[in-house]
Amino acid sequence: MANRLRQEQSPYLLQHGDNPVDWYPWCEEAFSQARQEDKPVFLSIGYSTCHWCHVMARESFADEEVAEALNRDFISVKVDREERPDVDAVYMAVCQAFTGSGGWPLTILMTPEQKPFFAGTYLPKRGDARHLGLLELLERAAGLWRQDREALLETGSRVAELLSREEDPQEAEPGWDLLHQAYGQFRARYDPMWGGFGEAPKFPTPHHLLFLLWYAQAEDAPEALVMVEHTLDAMARGGIQDQIAGGFSRYSTDRKWLIPHFEKMLYDNALLLLAYLQAYRVTGSTQDGDTARRTADYILSELTGEEGGFFCGQDADSEGEEGKYYAFTPEEIRTVLGEADGTAFCQRYGVTSAGNFEGKSIPNRIGQREGPWQAGDPRLQRLARYRRGRTRLHLDDKVLLSWNAWTILALARARILDRRYLEAACRAHQLIRTRMTDDCDRLYLRYRAGEAAHKGQLEDYAVYTLALLELYRASFDAAYLEEAVFRADQMVDLFEDRDRGGYFITPRDGERLIARPKETYDGAIPSGNSAAAMALQALADLTGEVRWREAARRQLRFLAGAAAEHPIQSSFGLLAVAKALSPHRELVCASREGLPRELEGYLQTKGGEDLSVLVKTAENEAQLARCAPFTASYPVPEQGAVYYLCENGACQAPTRDFDRLPLEDRPRGNG
Numbered sequence: 001m002a003n004r005l006r007q008e009q010s011p012y013l014l015q016h017g018d019n020p021v022d023w024y025p026w027c028e029e030a031f032s033q034a035r036q037e038d039k040p041v042f043l044s045i046g047y048s049t050c051h052w053c054h055v056m057a058r059e060s061f062a063d064e065e066v067a068e069a070l071n072r073d074f075i076s077v078k079v080d081r082e083e084r085p086d087v088d089a090v091y092m093a094v095c096q097a098f099t100g101s102g103g104w105p106l107t108i109l110m111t112p113e114q115k116p117f118f119a120g121t122y123l124p125k126r127g128d129a130r131h132l133g134l135l136e137l138l139e140r141a142a143g144l145w146r147q148d149r150e151a152l153l154e155t156g157s158r159v160a161e162l163l164s165r166e167e168d169p170q171e172a173e174p175g176w177d178l179l180h181q182a183y184g185q186f187r188a189r190y191d192p193m194w195g196g197f198g199e200a201p202k203f204p205t206p207h208h209l210l211f212l213l214w215y216a217q218a219e220d221a222p223e224a225l226v227m228v229e230h231t232l233d234a235m236a237r238g239g240i241q242d243q244i245a246g247g248f249s250r251y252s253t254d255r256k257w258l259i260p261h262f263e264k265m266l267y268d269n270a271l272l273l274l275a276y277l278q279a280y281r282v283t284g285s286t287q288d289g290d291t292a293r294r295t296a297d298y299i300l301s302e303l304t305g306e307e308g309g310f311f312c313g314q315d316a317d318s319e320g321e322e323g324k325y326y327a328f329t330p331e332e333i334r335t336v337l338g339e340a341d342g343t344a345f346c347q348r349y350g351v352t353s354a355g356n357f358e359g360k361s362i363p364n365r366i367g368q369r370e371g372p373w374q375a376g377d378p379r380l381q382r383l384a385r386y387r388r389g390r391t392r393l394h395l396d397d398k399v400l401l402s403w404n405a406w407t408i409l410a411l412a413r414a415r416i417l418d419r420r421y422l423e424a425a426c427r428a429h430q431l432i433r434t435r436m437t438d439d440c441d442r443l444y445l446r447y448r449a450g451e452a453a454h455k456g457q458l459e460d461y462a463v464y465t466l467a468l469l470e471l472y473r474a475s476f477d478a479a480y481l482e483e484a485v486f487r488a489d490q491m492v493d494l495f496e497d498r499d500r501g502g503y504f505i506t507p508r509d510g511e512r513l514i515a516r517p518k519e520t521y522d523g524a525i526p527s528g529n530s531a532a533a534m535a536l537q538a539l540a541d542l543t544g545e546v547r548w549r550e551a552a553r554r555q556l557r558f559l560a561g562a563a564a565e566h567p568i569q570s571s572f573g574l575l576a577v578a579k580a581l582s583p584h585r586e587l588v589c590a591s592r593e594g595l596p597r598e599l600e601g602y603l604q605t606k607g608g609e610d611l612s613v614l615v616k617t618a619e620n621e622a623q624l625a626r627c628a629p630f631t632a633s634y635p636v637p638e639q640g641a642v643y644y645l646c647e648n649g650a651c652q653a654p655t656r657d658f659d660r661l662p663l664e665d666r667p668r669g670n671g
Contacts, residue, residue, distance in 0.1 A: 009448045010080040011312075011396045012048035016057060020067035023078045026087055034075040034112035040145050040152070042074040042138075043108040045081050045088050048396040049263040051316040052122045053105045058320070059125045060134050066125060069135060073142035074109075081106070082312060082400055083446050083454055086506045090513050094159060095119035107134075109141050114514050115156030117141075163515035168500045174560035174577040182567035182574055183215050183224065189568070194256040195231035201261070203251040204235060204268060206275035207526050207572040213278050214578055214609070225283070232279055235272075236291045239362035242326065243349055243372065245384045247298030248272050250316070258364055259357055262323045263316035266303055267525050269295050270310075270406040277413050287371070289417060294375050296414045296421050299407060302395075307435070308427030309399035309447060310407045318391040325393050327360035329353070336386045341379050348373070398448040401436055401456060404428050405463035406525075412470040416604060422474055429471060432464070442490070458505045458528035461491035465535040469542070473603075476595050476615040478623035481542070485627050488539055491532060492551055501558035503532050520562040526572035533559050533576035541584055542612045543628040556580055582610060583648055587661070590616045590634045591641035598658040599641075611663070 006017035008025055016023055024030035034041050044061075046053035060066040070076045081088035081104065088106070095102040098119040109118035118141065120132070127133030144152055186208065189197040196202045209228045216224035235241060238257025240249050247269050249260030276292035279285060303311045318325040330351050334342030345351065348370055349363035356362055365372060373380055408428050414421035436444045436452050443456030443464065468484035471477070494507040502518045505528055519527040536552035539545070556577055563570035589599055595615050603613065616624050618636050625632045634644055637656075645652045645661055655661065 005078060009398070009446075009451050009453065010048075010083050011394075011398060011448075012046060012053075012080040012082070013078055015048055016061060016078055019057070019061045020064055020071075021061050021076050022067075022071045023076050026077055026079050026084055030075055030077050031112050031114065037075065039073060039075050039112070040117075040141065041108075041110050041112060041114070042070055042076045043079065043091065043106075043110060044076070045079045045091060045106040045108070046104045047080060047082050047312075048394065049265070049313045049315045050104050051261065051263065051322050052103075054315075054317055054320075056105050056122055056134075060123070063125060066134060066138075069138045069142075073138065073145070075112075082396075083398070085459070086457060086510070086513060086517075089505060089517050089519060090163065090515050091116065091119070093163060093515070093517065095121065097159065097162070109137075111153060111156045113156075115153075115160040117152040117155040117159070160514040163517075166515070166517075168497075168502060168518065169520075169558070169561040169564070171501055171557040172560040172564055174556045174580065176581060178560060178563060178567050179215065179574055179578055179581075182211065182563075182571065183219075183221070185566070185568040186212060186227065187223070190227050191255060192230075195227070195234035196252075196255075196257070200254050201251050202255065202257065203524060204240070204248065204272055204275075205522075205524070205571075206268075206271040207522055207575070208568075209275045210278055211571040211575055211578075213275075213282055214575060217282065218578065218582060228275075228279060229283065229285070229288075232276060232288060232291070234366075236287065237365040237368070239326075239356075239364040241291070241294075242298070243363040243365065244380055244387065245298060245302070246294030246375065247302065248295065256366060258366060259362060260323075261316060262326055263313055264298075264302075265313040265524075266299070266310050266400075267403045267406055269299055269303075270403070270410040271525070273299070273410040273414060274406075277410070277416070281416070290372075290375065292414060293417050296411060296417070297375065299411070300421075300424055304424065305397065305399065307431050308424070309431045310404050310428060312396040312398055312400060312403065314396075315394035318393050323357060323362070325387060325391050327355075327357050327362055329355070329360055332386075333383070336382055337379055345373075345379065345383075398446055399431070399436070401432060401443055401445055401447075402459040402463045402525075404432065405460070405467040408467040409463070409470045412467070412474045415474055425467075425471065425474075429467070441486075443487075455507060455510055457507070457510075458491065458495045458503050459525075459531060461487050461495070462503075462528050462531035462535050465491065466531060466538070469535070469538050473613070476613075478620035478627065481627045482623050484535075485539065485543070488535055488548070491535075495528075495532075496551075496554075501554060502562070503529050503555070520559060520573065521569050522572045527570075529555070529559060529562075530570060530573035530576065533573055534579070537576045537579050538612075541579070541586065542614065544586070544630045545628070552576075552580065579609065585611045585645060585647045585663075587611060587613045587646075587663075588616060588631060588634050588644040589613065589641055590636050590644070592618070592637055592639050593641075596641045596658065599643075602658075602663065606663075 003023045005013040005023045079087050091108050092102045094116045103121045107120045108116050110116040123134040124131050127136050212224045212228045235257050240252045240257045240260040247264050250263045251261050253259045273295045276288045280288040316322050328351055330346045333345050351361040408425040411421040411425040436447050443460050444452035445454035445456050465484050465487045468480045472480035495503040504516050504518055520529045522530050533555045540548040540552045559573040616631050642654050644654050
């Protein structure tokens with residue numbers, strides 16, 4: 001029996017297209033029907049690579065008894081959280097208010113006016129000592145709707161009112177004390193035995209590591225660098241990294257990074273690529289560079305579409321079993337590789353007859369002194385081919401703009417390893433320009449199978465601006481800079497709250513929900529507000545424009561207030577604060593022949609985050625003047641190049657000799 005979801009493009013919704021539940025996608029028709037039939041709404045939110053979403057789908061949504069109860073007493077709405085992060089954000093806040101926690105699948109009961117009166121996560125079909133059963137919930141809720149509706153309506157109205165009246169944080173002046181406080185919180189939560197922060201489950205949270213890498217350099221804090229290197233090494237050795245084909249799973253269920261929650265998400269791998277690349281630049285560690293390369297190669301080989309976009313992720317389950325794709329027995333390994341190579345692999349990667357996961361083994365290098373086999377080793381390739389033939393993983397093949405923007409940013413930085421990563425980043429940018437932009441030059445959030453849909457949200461504009469700025473740094477093509485300025489202008493116009501500070505996640509002309517949230521918490525992905533702060537500060541440093549400095553200052557004050565009590569929860573936003581507080585240099589290269597080799601070589605090996613570079617040529621001077629008007633006064637020489645270096649408002653004398661520029665590395669902190 002097919003339902004309305006068969007007409008959708010979301011892989012998650014399509015997974016439920018044959019359910020006996022009479023699902024609606026999120027749409028006005030669903031709520032109109034609920035009002036017409038005088039029924040409450042059952043809202044289920046999840047995503048296509050979510051293990052517990054699959055469990056609930058098999059147990060309940062494919063079940064005729066559950067479907068009968070839902071179809072009789074409710075209007076049922078299914079939402080892909082990745083396509084509608086605004087809907088997810090509103091009702092996840094409801095769940096956290098009701099229960100103190102959240103997660104997916106998210107289960108909400110609400111009125112036809114979208115006001116919730118129940119929130120939870122996974123529910124089994126029938127209850128037990130630990131869980132309320134879905135059938136019991138539906139029966140009770142339907143009875144209350146008929147017999148004591150006023151109590152439910154009052155609850156829904158009260159929750160909706162609380163969400164809409166949620167107070168914004170008090171603005172604060174960003175200062176070094178906030179950064180020191182964050183570092184102290186990281187030290188207190190650091191696991192000195194296994195790396196990472198806190199107890200199991202452990203999430204990679206690469207933006208924490210990026211903050212600590214900055215702190216280690218800026219404040220000459222070797223302990224911060226130890227925390228980062230230990231954590232990166234532990235993750236690279238653990239089962240959370242796919243030792244055969246590269247890439248990282250969502251998180252580790254244990255302290256030592258051995259047993260992952262097996263879904264592999266694009267955003268995790270893009271952000272981890274950034275962290276390993278930055279560690280490689282700071283320390284020169286060949287292991288960090290190798291892990292970065294394996295991660296980038298995984299994205300290109302497994303998550304890249306024919307049109308150049310990057311897909312969302314791969315499932316935790318295969319053939320209904322979590323982790324089946326990744327676990328091996330020694331006999332399997334020896335059958336594929338032969339006795340000698342198979343035994344060598346098992347010894348190096350911890351594959352034993354006892355196993356470490358449900359009688360089989362997840363390959364890992366925990367406790368091993370020897371390094372991994374080389375990426376591209378024919379033996380690893382044979383294992384990867386065998387694994388793909390043994391069972392398959394579901395691929396969520398939609399393209400999300402913000403996740404693609406993180407990946408463009410990461411791959412563009414990975415050019416220090418191989419130029420083909422930059423080429424892949426440029427292809428993805430072209431897809432966004434040609435297929436994810438509407439006739440009014442607004443961004444779409446999602447693209448799949450030739451169709452773009454949903455208005456772009458704050459995260460899309462903020463992270464895409466960061467990606468465009470990185471593409472400019474990689475190429476010095478002024479078209480990227482001009483587009484970054486245009487997208488940042490749109491972001492400020494569409495999302496900023498000029499009255500109370502910060503940025504809403506939805507545009508001012510977007511769909512009206514029961515609340516219009518502003519997110520500042522940097523969870524698995526940095527929040528849109530943190531990304532906006534970073535983009536605005538980068539534009540201020542690069543262009544010298546007062547309007548960007550003012551916009552960045554407004555946003556940093558908002559973020560400093562939001563992070564005041566728990567700065568560790570805004571680590572990416574604190575990087576923007578750090579950038580604003582630290583000494584900064586601006587270099588303009590006016591060149592007759594494009595990017596000079598000596599400058600290119602310097603940026604490839606030493607260029608730090610405290611240096612903004614503009615390259616002016618006869619071909620791009622008009623574009624550059626529109627983006628950074630101060631460059632109009634720097635003439636392009638008849639031959640060669642002239643360098644103009646400024647630092648904190650003081651400019652050096654122009655010079656044609658690159659070696660005379662005082663570009664040596666220096667401490668960036670003053671705390």
